[in-house]
Amino acid sequence: MVDRRTVLKSLFVASGIAALAPFFPLGKFLTPEAQASYPRQKVGNINDIPILGQLFVTYPKTGDPAKDNDPFRQFLIIRTGENEVKAYSRVCIHLWCLVDYQKDKDLIECPCHGSQYRKEDGYAVAGPAAKQPNRYLPILKVEIDSNGDIYAIGIEGEIGYGR
Amino acid sequence: MADEKKEAKSFLDKIVESYEWTIKRLERTILFGIRFVIPNKVVSPHGFLGMLTFITFIVLGVTGALLMFYYRPSLTGAYDSVKMINDEIDFGIVIRNIHYHASNLMIFLAIYHLFYQLFSSRYKIRNEIIWVTGVILGTLTIVEAYIGYDLIMNIRAVLAINIGAALTYSTPFIGPVIADIVIGTGFDDLILRIYTLHVLIFPMIMIILFTLHFPRNLVFDPGMVGIIIGALFITSALFPVPLGDKYTPDLPAQVTVPEWYINPLYALLRTELDKFVMGVLLPTLFIMMFMVVPFIDRSKSMKITERPLALGIGISGVLQSIVTTVWGFYVDPDPRKSYVERLAIDPYLFFGVLILINIVSFGGAYLYSKYSKKSPTPPRRTRSEPINISKETIEGIVYAMVITEFFVVGVSLYMYLLGNLTFGLIATGLSLIIFGFISYGIRLITTR
Structure with missing residues (x-):
């Protein structure tokens, strides 16, 4: 038989733990929800980029530099043809350093741990990113109008994780 | 009578009294739970x-x-x-x-x-x-x-x-x-x-x-x-310390090495193996290795040479820290090579070296403790001879150092006045070092 003292002691502990439970939802205070919307925005003009040149763009742009400078809003656009561009997230899918396109090597490279992606489809060909479960850089979906203006319309894949 | 007694108290007595009053009250606080020992x-x-x-x-x-x-x-x-x-x-x-x-x-x-x-x-x-x-x-x-x-x-x-x-x-x-x-x-x-x-x-x-x-x-x-x-x-x-380049979104990529205390982690990550294992798990295990020492080292002896496990952990800890830190620093400077060629660390070589360090450390510690047990007990460490300088000489040196310190402090203030912060700070540091030696000098005299 469990004696009365033990029962009361366990009840004391149980009620103490129960009293803590309402504090857990307060964790929401620590983790605000980010508003994610991807409007159609002009990010540049194709005629400003030389063939096999790159342009760094911010998307989605809010006008507030404190938000716009966020690495997760940084993309690079490579002009691959007369009227053709490739646009990827600059965040390496390995450890989130910022990649850029190296014209002489014809590769997108990460300066931290040396991951390499090919410009055609953002596929990681070498380095630690090639060992991640998703090996493609997220794509910035773009449209080019008759004036050569480049519009970003959305993101394919999850930034920092690939697609 | 009472008034006379009160008047008889000198100013100094009053200070001593209030000091004692304060100390008695401070004894009620947590401060006196700690004892500060100034070595003599x-x-x-x-x-x-x-x-x-x-x-x-x-x-x-x-x-x-x-x-x-x-x-x-x-x-x-x-x-x-x-x-x-x-x-x-x-x-x-x-x-x-x-x-x-x-x-x-x-x-x-x-x-x-x-x-x-x-x-x-x-x-x-x-x-x-x-x-x-x-x-x-x-x-x-x-x-x-x-x-x-x-x-x-x-x-x-x-x-x-x-x-x-x-x-x-x-x-x-x-x-x-x-x-x-x-x-x-x-x-x-x-x-x-x-x-x-x-x-x-x-x-x-x-x-x-x-x-x-x-x-x-x-x-x-x-x-x-x-x-x-x-x-x-x-x-x-x-x-x-340099400021570095300001982060702006359009800054091209550049190779940067972290601060030295992060370098072991950087070296681990550059082996290109799983990021969680390299960047989180192994460093945590390394820290845990130190944390558990008191609980796995059960030998009674206080002598490190008779405790092969602790000796092994110590030596392997020192060597692994040094090797991974230095390895993290090394980046092939050739700009013609791709980043991956410059940065990648061959995991077989890297972990081969680390495993070798562990074998040598733990094996060496074990062999050393075994060998040193067989050898006759080493002679007791002899007390170091007191420095053979006369009291007067030390006193003279202390006086000289005090004058030097005052001079250096003056130089320091003058340099700050001129706006030369580098020389001013060097002089400030120097005066503190001289102060340290004065403190030691006085201690040498008073303990004779």
Whole structure:
């Protein structure tokens, strides 16, 4: 038989733990929800980029530099043809350093741990990113109008994780 | 009669009385739970490395609080405010350099303290809790320093933040929760949050842990404190910390090596194996290896040579730390090669070396302890002879040093007046070092 003292002691502990439970939802205070919307925005003009040149763009742009400078809003656009561009997230899918396109090597490279992606489809060909479960850089979906203006319309894949 | 007695009391008596009154009341407070011991002899600083680490912590607190007057924790304002501290604020560059070098010194002293305590097996004398809190404090010190250099928001800081965030996310279960809390909705939230962690939450946790880490008797040696802080000031003057390039979204990629205390982790990540295992699990296991020492080293002996396990952990710890730190620094400078060729570390070579270090350390320690048991007991360490200089000579040297110190202090003030902060700070450091030696000189005389 469990004696009365033990029962009361366990009840004391149980009620103490129960009293803590309402504090857990307060964790929401620590983790605000980010508003994610991807409007159609002009990010540049194709005629400003030389063939096999790159342009760094911010998307989605809010006008507030404190938000716009966020690495997760940084993309690079490579002009691959007369009227053709490739646009990827600059965040390496390995450890989130910022990649850029190296014209002489014809590769997108990460300066931290040396991951390499090919410009055609953002596929990681070498380095630690090639060992991640998703090996493609997220794509910035773009449209080019008759004036050569480049519009970003959305993101394919999850930034920092690939697609 | 009573009035006469009151008048008979001199001014000095009143001071003594109020001093005693205050002491009696202070005895009721927690302050008197700690005993400060000022050594009456010239003793090796190895015995109070912890105190020196704490003094450095105080220096960091003071300089850090001063930096808070100007630093702006925001994605757009942080770098410019640090640049302003550096270039525009009077003595800003001095405060910032001291803060930076003090962080390096604190980490170095904490690691030195750990290995000295390990090799002298102090954890054996009911110091297990002090040992464990010490390992936690050392880890917190490194994390605190890492957050500190992130706050500058140069390109190196942003890459370090990104890597830290990605590694935190890669940790199962608890990682994403922590990362979401630290990052908030993005970098602008993140910078304010890591700032709060850096200036308030981490120091507060550390101060609370100090109560579980400090022994009852604290050795406070003014001489060594003067020498250490003086050396810190001179280092700060000679090696100013660069600002780095401001992070802007359109900055091209560049290779940056982290601070030296993060280098082992950088070397591990460059082996290109799983990021969680390399960046989180192995470093944690390395720290755990130290934490469990008091609980797995059950040998009765206090002599390190008779405790092969602790000796092995000590030697392998020192060697692995040095090798991984140096390896992390090395980046092939050839710009024609791709980043991956310059940065990749061959995992077979890297872990081959680490395994070899462990075999040599533990094997060597085992063989050494076995061999030294067979050998006859070594002769007892003879007490070092007192320095054979006459009291008068030492007294003369002390007088000379006091005059020199006053002169150097004068030079220092004059240099500040001229606006030459580098020479001013060197002279300030020098005067503190001379003060330290004066303290030792006087101690030598009074203990004869």
